[in-house]
Amino acid sequence: MKKGILLVNLGSPESPEPKDVKKYLGEFLMDERVIDIPYIARAALVKGIILKTRPKASAAAYKKIWWEEGSPLIVLSERLQNKIQKQVEYPVALAMRYGSMTIKKGLQELVDKGVEEVLLFPLYPQFAMATTETITVLAEELRQEFFPSLKIESVPAFYNKADYIEVLSNSIKRHLEGKKYDHVLFSYHGVPERHIRKSDVTQSHCKIDKSCCVTPSKAHEYCYKHQCLEVTRLVGERLQFKKGAFSTSFQSRLGFDPWLQPYTDRTIERLGKNGVENMAIITPAFVSDCLETLEEIAMEGQEIFHEMGGKDFTTVPCLNDDDEFVALLSKWINTWAESKITA
Incomplete structure (x- = not known):
């Protein structure tokens, strides 16, 4: 065929x-x-x-x-x-x-x-x-x-495939080389919390709390939050980011229903207020740069960071081509x- x-x-x-x-x-x-x-x-x-x-x-x-x-x-x-x-x-x-x-x-x-x-x-x-x-x-x-x-x-x-994590990590390393950063933020596209529960094949595992995403389960095959957190963990380990110097957030919420947290804009604001002067931000939910990465993160995110007293704001491009x-x-x-x- x-x-x-x-x-x-x-x-x-x-x-x-x-x-x-x-x-x-x-x-x-x-x-x-x-x-x-x-x-x-x-x-x-x-x-x-x-x-x-x-x-x-x-x-x-x-x-x-x-x-x-x-x-x-x-x-x-x-x-x-x-x-x-x-x-x-x-x-x-x-x-x-x-x-x-x-x-x-x-x-x-x-x-x-x-x-x-x-x-x-x-x-x-x-x-x-x-x-x-x-x-x-x-x-x-x-x-x-x-x-x-x-x-x-x-x-x-393919979020946890070793060769994908290697390629993603290599790209991040190249783009951060020579850059100043006190904190690395992994920002993923947000989804409503109910999407996580709807995708739970066990119908019981996903609690949207601090434990379910790190507790082994069949639900993880279709759990967006777990898969995002896992990318952050695997890349952080491979690039040897220091504990506490990198974190995960979610962007682009819509409406009033609860979405995955912490929210990216509020996280950038908090980091700036807490004295982080140089930060880098990565968007691994996207393989191609788009409105959410080029405008919402690279422009709006940078503006928020500078308003909060931050200095250098580095955006790492998506893998693109x-x-x-x-x-x-x-x-x-x-x-x-x-x-x-x-x-």
């Missing part, structure tokens, strides 16, 4: 103009795995409130980080795709969960090239309902409706394809 790969990232508006941002936010926020409340309530919240106020502010944020080539996330994802394609002999397509670069188009592109078996590759190191799960569920729905003869296999979360990262993903893809051939 001819094999192909579909890389999938989050997505982006077509432009940083309010009308395009509104269209994108509407699709994103109406996803039942992003805002997981009943449809009528979700529609009332998104269409009745959020889309009447947020697009203008979000558009202004996008304009701050938009590149001449387009959306940074799209451009960086395309660079990653092109580099991987040079290292594997199988067709590599790129899709986005939201926006015009749809998963359906990506699958169709592969099918048009004769592909019969697809490796679906969500570009997220950690599992979450609002990232990995929404991609795999939609891909299966599309397969059943439009590509019934196509076989799809998904790449599971880092050559080591490209080589790692290509190795995983080739290993998958070869195992299928020899099976």
